Amino acid sequence: xxxxxxxxxxxxxxxxxxxxxxxxxxxxxxxxxxxxxxxxxxxxxxxxxxxxxxxxxxxxxxxxxxxxxxxxxxxxxxxxxxxxxxxxxxxxxxxxxxxxxxxxxxxxxxxxxxxxxxxxxxxxxxxxxxxxxxxxxxxxxxxxxxxxxxxxxxxxxxxxxxxxxxxxxxxxxxxxxxxxxxxxxxxxxxxxxxxxxxxxxxxxxxxxxxxxxxxxxxxxxxxxxxxxxxxxxxxxxxxxxxxxxxxxxxxxxxxxxxxxxxxxxxxxxxxxxxxxxxxxxxxxxxxxxxxxxxxxxxxxxxxxxxxxxxxxxxxxxxxxxxxxxxxxxxxxxxxxxxxxxxxxxxxxxxxxxxxxxxxxxxxxxxxxxxxxxxxxxxxxxxxxxxxxxxxxxxxxxxxxxxxxxxxxxxxxxxxxxxxxxxxxxxxxxxxxxxxxxxxxxxxxxxxxxxxxxxxxxxxxxxxxxxxxxxxxxxxx
Amino acid sequence: xxxxxxxxxxxxxxxxxxxxxxxxxxxxxxxxxxxxxxxxxxxxxxxxxxxxxxxxxxxxxxxxxxxxxxxxxxxxxxxxxxxxxxxxxxxxxxxxxxxxxxxxxxxxxxxxxxxxxxxxxxxxxxxxxxxxxxxxxxxxxxxxxxxxxxxxxxxxxxxxxxxxxxxxxxxxxxxxxxxxxxxxxxxxxxxxxxxxxxxxxxxxxxxxxxxxxxxxxxxxxxxxxxxxxxxxxxxxxxxxxxxxxxxxxxxxxxxxxxxxxxxxxxxxxxxxxxxxxxxxxxxxxxxxxxxxxxxxxxxxxxxxxxxxxxxxxxxxxxxxxxxxxxxxxxxxxxxxxxxxxxxxxxxxxxxxxxxxxxxxxxxxxxxxxxxxxxxxxxxxxxxxxxxxxxxxxxxxxxxxxxxxxxxxxxxxxxxxxxxxxxxxxxxxxxxxxxxxxxxxxxxxxxxxxxxxxxxxxxxxxxxxxxxxxxxxxxxx
Numbered sequence: 022x023x024x025x026x027x028x029x030x031x032x033x034x035x036x037x038x039x040x041x042x043x044x045x046x047x048x049x050x051x052x053x054x055x056x057x058x059x060x061x062x063x064x065x066x067x068x069x070x071x072x073x074x075x076x077x078x079x080x081x082x083x084x085x086x087x088x089x090x091x092x093x094x095x096x097x098x099x100x101x102x103x104x105x106x107x108x109x110x111x112x113x114x115x116x117x118x119x120x121x122x123x124x125x126x127x128x129x130x131x132x133x134x135x136x137x138x139x140x141x142x143x144x145x146x147x148x149x150x151x152x153x154x155x156x157x158x159x160x161x162x163x164x165x166x167x168x169x170x171x172x173x174x175x176x177x178x179x180x181x182x183x184x185x186x187x188x189x190x191x192x193x194x195x196x197x198x199x200x201x202x203x204x205x206x207x208x209x210x211x212x213x214x215x216x217x218x219x220x221x222x223x224x225x226x227x228x229x230x231x232x233x234x235x236x237x238x239x240x241x242x243x244x245x246x247x248x249x250x251x252x253x254x255x256x257x258x259x260x261x262x263x264x265x266x267x268x269x270x271x272x273x274x275x276x277x278x279x280x281x282x283x284x285x286x287x288x289x290x291x292x293x294x295x296x297x298x299x300x301x302x303x304x305x306x307x308x309x310x311x312x313x314x315x316x317x318x319x320x321x322x323x324x325x326x327x328x329x330x331x332x333x334x335x336x337x338x339x340x341x342x343x344x345x346x347x348x349x350x351x352x353x354x355x356x357x358x359x360x361x362x363x364x365x366x367x368x369x370x371x372x373x374x375x376x377x378x379x380x381x382x383x384x385x386x387x388x389x390x391x392x393x394x395x396x397x398x399x400x401x402x403x404x405x406x407x408x409x410x411x412x413x414x415x416x417x418x419x420x421x422x423x424x425x426x427x428x429x430x431x432x433x434x435x436x437x438x439x440x441x442x443x444x445x446x447x448x449x450x451x452x453x454x455x456x457x458x459x460x461x462x463x464x465x466x467x468x469x470x471x472x473x474x475x476x477x478x479x480x481x482x483x484x485x486x487x488x489x490x491x492x493x494x495x496x497x
Numbered sequence: 498x499x500x501x502x503x504x505x506x507x508x509x510x511x512x513x514x515x516x517x518x519x520x521x522x523x524x525x526x527x528x529x530x531x532x533x534x535x536x537x538x539x540x541x542x543x544x545x546x547x548x549x550x551x552x553x554x555x556x557x558x559x560x561x562x563x564x565x566x567x568x569x570x571x572x573x574x575x576x577x578x579x580x581x582x583x584x585x586x587x588x589x590x591x592x593x594x595x596x597x598x599x600x601x602x603x604x605x606x607x608x609x610x611x612x613x614x615x616x617x618x619x620x621x622x623x624x625x626x627x628x629x630x631x632x633x634x635x636x637x638x639x640x641x642x643x644x645x646x647x648x649x650x651x652x653x654x655x656x657x658x659x660x661x662x663x664x665x666x667x668x669x670x671x672x673x674x675x676x677x678x679x680x681x682x683x684x685x686x687x688x689x690x691x692x693x694x695x696x697x698x699x700x701x702x703x704x705x706x707x708x709x710x711x712x713x714x715x716x717x718x719x720x721x722x723x724x725x726x727x728x729x730x731x732x733x734x735x736x737x738x739x740x741x742x743x744x745x746x747x748x749x750x751x752x753x754x755x756x757x758x759x760x761x762x763x764x765x766x767x768x769x770x771x772x773x774x775x776x777x778x779x780x781x782x783x784x785x786x787x788x789x790x791x792x793x794x795x796x797x798x799x800x801x802x803x804x805x806x807x808x809x810x811x812x813x814x815x816x817x818x819x820x821x822x823x824x825x826x827x828x829x830x831x832x833x834x835x836x837x838x839x840x841x842x843x844x845x846x847x848x849x850x851x852x853x854x855x856x857x858x859x860x861x862x863x864x865x866x867x868x869x870x871x872x873x874x875x876x877x878x879x880x881x882x883x884x885x886x887x888x889x890x891x892x893x894x895x896x897x898x899x900x901x902x903x904x905x906x907x908x909x910x911x912x913x914x915x916x917x918x919x920x921x922x923x924x925x926x927x928x929x930x931x932x933x934x935x936x937x938x939x940x941x942x943x944x945x946x947x948x949x950x951x952x953x954x955x956x957x958x959x960x961x962x963x964x965x966x967x968x969x970x971x972x973x
Binding site for chain 2: 052092095209218236277303310359365381387392398399418
């Protein structure tokens with residue numbers, strides 16, 4: 022995956038919107054998304070059976086844009102469009118496609134065709150295509166591959182999902198430390214079957230353990246007689262082959278890596294991960310917390326609808342449990358509410374404000390934990406910080422609400438109870454919002470997935486309990 | 498920012514925890530965070546006035562880890578620790594530091610010292626350090642810089658904040674297309690003042706407009722006589738100098754770029770952006786939606802507490818408005834509630850389940866919009882998709898809750914009203930969750946910031962209205 026984007030020149034035979042000015046420009050909107058006009062033009066051409074026109078329109082596109090085009094095509098027309106585009110939907114397009122859209126397309130292909138695609142790609146991209154297939158289909162594809170590709174892919178598949186072993190590619194350049202710059206350049210020129218896409222050269226010892234890394238720019242700016250041992254950087258971030266991809270992404274980010282050596286349990290170099298394969302993961306991992314926190318699962322808009330329904334339902338049913346607990350707290354005060362129905366209208370403000378404050382703290386903590394910013398060194402400080410914020414916000418909101426409700430209802434007792442409940446529930450929210458994710462994380466439970474249920478339960482139940490409890494004691 | 502991570506060898510003079518086994522390993526926990534023991538050892542050494550011991554402990558660390566160490570240090574001790582570490586807190590450490598922590602440290606330095614740091618860095622990192630300083634301090638630092646550095650930084654500061662112009666570095670390698678591979682290599686070897694950190698060479702025409710890009714690996718694997726014109730890739734993603742950094746990050750991600758040429762309004766090459774400066778932005782942009790959606794602002798745990806309080810309070814007060822609207826809806830039904838106080842306990846389940854379902858849809862839409870997956874081509878399909886999900890979930894939950902409440906309370910009417918309200922509010926939630934962010938986005942309002950308020954208002958108010966309204970009609 023190292024192609025450059027297409028800003029290809031306009032071609033004379035294109036006129037999808039009837040004017041002949043710069044067509045390349047007019048394919049994309051200002052956000053670099055394919056324009057609806059362009060997508061419709063392609064779909065219309067396919068519908069009219071005018072394959073040539075469809076191909077002419079699409080051929081200047083970058084593979085990533087062809088993948089976007091297929092994703093923007095309604096799912097029941099994707100097979101037809103892909104068929105019309107023929108070899109324009111190549112291995113690179115497949116590797117750029119959304120997982121669900123790709124699986125859908127692959128289902129219609131024979132194993133030999135999938136194998137052809139896989140053979141064209143780097144190991145990591147081929148694995149990404151094959152790993153989600155069903156066992157039998159996967160086997161059929163593997164059998165159709167030539168033995169060398171097959172061995173590479175099979176050994177990648179032997180590593181756990183989402184591990185460095187699946188992300189890495191095997192094609193890399195490794196040299197011994199005694200070679201000179203000139204020798205390395207000659208070696209690269211003479212061995213035309215080496216990969217053409219690499220950014221650093223790994224220097225290894227006799228046991229094939231990495232002992233240093235050399236950026237290509239250093240190689241190019243140095244005289245030929247310099248030894249690699251004198252040029253390479255000895256400090257390096259080595260990635261264990263079984264490291265989780267989220268950890269790999271954090272290392273790339275923290276140390277600003279372009280590529281990194283992957284080593285097996287014995288410290289031997291077995292592959293290389295490059296940053297272009299990591300940027301998707303960085304974005305996914307950072308973006309998925311919002312989806313987890315809200316119980317939307319992967320949140321993939323291309324996921325089959327029944328899978329989405331199931332994921333979201335599970336979450337809603339869990340939350341139904343917490344809502345029932347909160348309701349039963351309210352139920353304890355039915356006689357109070359019968360006497361003062363106004364409380365029923367106001368209690369939602371107490372629980373709601375607590376819920377909002379809790380969600381704020383929770384979002385901050387979930388991000389801080391995900392980015393490795395929380396350790397025992399600063400946990401106490403973070404709890405103290407959130408406590409002070411909660412106390413300040415609770416005091417301001419309680420005062421506002423107390424005064425406001427006194428102006429509206431003119432009942433001093435009610436306003437004091439209201440203000441006190443708001444203050445207390447804000448403190449509950451702040452403490453729950455910081456303590457719950459930290460506790461879950463310490464017990465190796467993903468705080469993004471599980472925290473919200475507990476925090477909401479606390480802010481709802483304790484909000485009702487405080488407000489209705491105080492009201493029962495002081496007002497009725 | 499292209500240093501490699503430190504896995505430096507243990508040094509004999511280190512024994513921060515009293516045992517002498519592999520100290521380098523024991524500085525980091527399994528998540529690559531600095532261990533609390535190690536942090537305490539450094540802080541203790543500084544407190545004891547034992548600078549040498551503190552420096553010995555810290556010196557094997559990568560600049561990114563030294564930055565982490567300072568962030569983990571309580572804020573009132575940071576100045577003291579930084580002073581003790583002396584030149585170990587260099588320009589690279591500063592550029593890795595959290596903005597707030599850095600500003601804090603910089604405040605204690607003289608402009609000449611800041612200028613010294615800035616001069617050591619690439620333009621983009623120097624700009625990152627200087628851009629947040631106050632006008633007068635900034636001016637003092639610029640005056641202390643030598644004219645060339647100053648001109649480079651001033652011209653970067655002339656571009657809007659968070660634009661490509663601020664991100665780019667000016668040091669790059671550009672060659673004319675008629676040069677051969679051999680000539681380029683000789684040029685690189687002969688010009689030792691060229692940058693040593695680059696991954697691609699830009700090929701430009703006489704007007705200095707980029708016409709192609711060449712990966713260094715292609716240069717190294719080709720014979721010397723080949724012309725750059727025949728080796729370079731002509732399709733390239735050019736970044737306009739005023740492009741927003743979020744857009745830049747999306748291009749790098751979509752087209753798997755390692756570096757990209759930045760061009761001015763006339764299409765001339767003015768700088769280069771490399772992926773290592775982009776990964777932080779990709780992560781930030783993807784991670785900030787969760788913070789925006791919950792109203793936690795930047796969510797930076799190092800932000801001064803009063804700034805945090807203000808940001809969160811504004812959000813809470815806006816939400817107080819929506820909570821009051823919902824409360825006033827409940828207020829309309831006070832007499833119903835007086836007659837049937839059970840409704841007060843159950844109504845929170847209706848609004849809560851709607852709120853959860855709405856948040857799920859919202860989270861999915863906010864991510865899809867942020868990643869440019871939503872265009873006019875698929876908007877209708879996405880609305881239909883969410884509608885079907887909401888209808889399915891609403892039916893399942895309504896049925897469950899209807900049956901459950903019948904078993905508990907034995908009142909058929911109540912159960913039917915309850916089930917109907919749950920179904921209707923789920924549909925409201927689904928539609929609001931998809932329509933509100935799309936509408937905001939079309940009107941160029943960030944859906945992550947503003948959607949939640951509106952969605953909550955809909956699910957709360959309409960949830961109460963449906964449930965209490967139906968109950969008033971059919972039950973009392």
